[in-house]
Amino acid sequence: MELKRYAEIAYEQFGGLALDVVPYFQDFNMTLNKANIKLSLPEYIALAIASVFLSFGFMFAMFGTIFVLGSGLSGLVSALMLSIVVSGIVAALAYVIPLLKVNNRATxxxxxxxxxxxxxxxxxxxxxxxxxxxxxxxxxxxxxxxxxxxxxxxxxxxxxxxxxxxxxxxxxxxxxxxxxxxxxxxxxxxxxxxxxxxxxxxxxxxxxxxDYERRIEKFADQLGLLVEMYITIVVVGSIIFTAMSAIMSSFTGFAPGFIVALQAILIFIGLPLISGMFILFIKGIAPGGIM
Missing domain, CATH: 1.20.81 (Receptor-associated Protein)
Structure with a gap:
């Protein structure tokens, strides 16, 4: 409902501009249907336009303040360029996200x-x-x-x-x-x-x-390979890194506290992060009903 309301507000503000460019995006209407995005084509275009303007305004205000304080008025040019880049990324995402959603729904x-x-x-x-x-x-x-x-x-x-x-x-x-x-x-x-x-x-x-059973068999083979990679890279790799860092600390000028902090970051932040990414990747390639 929040997306629908946002689209309605965006259409109130940019509906005229959206209707002007609708003829150039007629094929995208079917993409919205396949993505199960419950917005009309003019509403979605208005939403995209509003998002581009909002992102530009927010980023220019933020970057402009930072650069003016740090570099003076010359920093406004950098703030303008960065804001344009971010706005371009937002526009690209507005086009790409429905395509990704179509692929995800198809899977x-x-x-x-x-x-x-x-x-x-x-x-x-x-x-x-x-x-x-x-x-x-x-x-x-x-x-x-x-x-x-x-x-x-x-x-x-x-x-x-x-x-x-x-x-x-x-x-x-x-x-x-x-x-x-x-x-x-x-x-x-x-x-x-x-x-x-x-x-x-x-x-x-x-x-x-x-066909589903063949995908299950293929996934089982991939899972076995991925588990071996996980054990080799994450488990064995972290043990080797911990041991090597302790040994190398005696040959370098790094303080022991720095080495301990580096090891703590790897164990308590790096390993959980890598493990979480590994789980998400497995869920992404797993056939439906497996995970």
Missing amino acids: VIRDMLPFAVMYLSTLAGTGSSISEMFENLAKVDEYGEVSEEAKKIHRDIDTFGMDVNEALRRGAQRTPSEDFEELLRGMEHILTTGGSVREFLRERAAKLMD
Whole structure:
């Protein structure tokens, strides 16, 4: 809600400018849909423009104060350049973040899709309609982004009154996942040709599960290699560093207190930081449902 409110305020201030540049970013509208960013294209552009202006104003005020106090008026030029650089970074982030979110959603959907399709196959076996199948799927929070996509499809059918084929086509166009797109287009084809939806979903679930198991096996191999690297670099490396620093202190002019402080920083700050980054990296490459 905070993002929506910020976008509304930004649109009130920069809506006219945003509407002027909207024609140049029409393709980005689909990116926002795939990223599940619930803002219209003009609202998002206005948000980006507001963020650029705010970042420039804040950075210029901060850098300007620092440089004027330290270097006089000549420091304003440096403050201006740095503020422009930061504003450019903010503008780039406004463009890149939705793309990163699209990739992240595609990965999450890919990993949860085998289980979701198995669930849809079960529902199809009970005689549920397509609308009911996606309605029930949307209520299962464990499927995460797949449930979000199902919710949109059910909304198109139930609220907007679209026929099932059109809703499936729209769902296929806006999903960030190629696997989910293929699933929806396959369901549309089955409905058009009069085939068995249940059989199609069962076969698709089996294929997706095979792909998921292969990713699990690949992840297991990668995890073994990463654990060996962690033990070698972090555990063994820290022991060697501690021992070598103690030995080298006797051949250098560094005070013993400095060496002890350096070792303490490594043990109490460096190791936890590296371990935390290692855990985040593992979570990032792990297939959904593993961690």
